Amino acid sequence: xxxxxxxYFFEFIVIVFGIxxxxxxxxxxxxxxxxxxxxxLKKNLLNEIYEIEKYLEEREIAFKGDQKLLLALxxxxxxxxxxxxxxxxxxxYGAALFNYRGFGPPVAFYxxxxxxxxxxxxxxxxxxxxxxxxxxxxxxxxxxxVQDEAIAQRKVMDYFQxxxxxxxxxxxxxxxxxxxxxKIKNAIDNDVTLRAILYQKSLAIQQKxxxxxxxxxxxIELKKLLLGDSEIIN
Numbered sequence: 619x620x621x622x623x624x625x626y627f628f629e630f631i632v633i634v635f636g637i638x639x640x641x642x643x644x645x646x647x648x649x650x651x652x653x654x655x656x657x658x659l660k661k662n663l664l665n666e667i668y669e670i671e672k673y674l675e676e677r678e679i680a681f682k683g684d685q686k687l688l689l690a691l692x693x694x695x696x697x698x699x700x701x702x703x704x705x706x707x708x709x710x711y712g713a714a715l716f717n718y719r720g721f722g723p724p725v726a727f728y729x730x731x732x733x734x735x736x737x738x739x740x741x742x743x744x745x746x747x748x749x750x751x752x753x754x755x756x757x758x759x760x761x762x763x764v765q766d767e768a769i770a771q772r773k774v775m776d777y778f779q780x781x782x783x784x785x786x787x788x789x790x791x792x793x794x795x796x797x798x799x800x801k802i803k804n805a806i807d808n809d810v811t812l813r814a815i816l817y818q819k820s821l822a823i824q825q826k827x828x829x830x831x832x833x834x835x836x837x838i839e840l841k842k843l844l845l846g847d848s849e850i851i852n
Contacts, residue, residue: 655736655739659736659740660740660745660844662727663731663840663844664845665727666724666725666726666727667841667844670723671837671841673723673724674723674833674834674837677719677721677723680719681719681823681830683710684713684714684719684823685823687710687714688715688816688819689820690704691802692806692813692820698799698800698803702796702799705799706795706796707791707792707793708789708790708791708792708795708798709789709790709791709792711789711798711799712786712789712790715771715778715802715816716775716786718768718771719764721757721830723757725753728749728753744843748836748840752833752836752837752840756833756836759829760826760829760830763822763829764822766822766825767822767823769822770818770819770822771819774812774816774819777811777812777815781812782805785802
């Protein structure tokens with residue numbers, strides 16, 4: 619009788635041990651798969667961040683160049699020579715006055731992470747928090763001010779078409795033209811309505827740049843977080 623009890627007890631122990639080992643191995647396998655997947659996602663995110671960095675370099679020049687020129691044109695104490703040093707070609711005045719700069723960084727991989735639900739596999743809560751800040755909070759702030767700028771841009775363009783049509787038509791020239799800069803400056807200095815419309819556009823650009831700087835700061839933080847992961851750079 620004792621032999622039978624010992625036999626079944628031993629078999630029970632073997633079964634329990636086998637099940638325990640199986641659960642342990644399966645848990646280990648899943649953790650390793652999650653680790654591998656998380657690492658692959660982080661590497662792809664880092665590659666996308668490098669792409670966004672290049673895009674931001676061009677956008678920063680455009681955004682802040684427009685802002686600088688518009689502020690200069692509205693400064694009644696600033697002479698034409700100083701403004702001409704900032705921009706010398708009519709088409710650049712046209713870009714700042716009659717157009718607006720959009721914002722569309724390359725974020726296809728991040729969007730796929732969100733849409734597929736794979737963002738949950740990123741192990742770092744700090745990384746996910748900064749991703750949300752950059753792609754949602756700061757991006758939305760920039761986009762909302764792009765829309766405000768587009769509204770003001772339309773007003774500026776319509777006003778020039780009615781009141782200064784020749785200056786509007788000549789704004790596509792890519793040759794340096796100091797006379798054009800002078801006429802634009804004189805028109806703005808002597809037209810309070812035009813200055814008010816440009817002020818609206820300048821405010822939108824100012825806030826767009828604020829959002830852009832926050833977006834760029836988040837990008838820098840994301841890059842630090844990813845490069846701080848030794849497995850990514852190895």
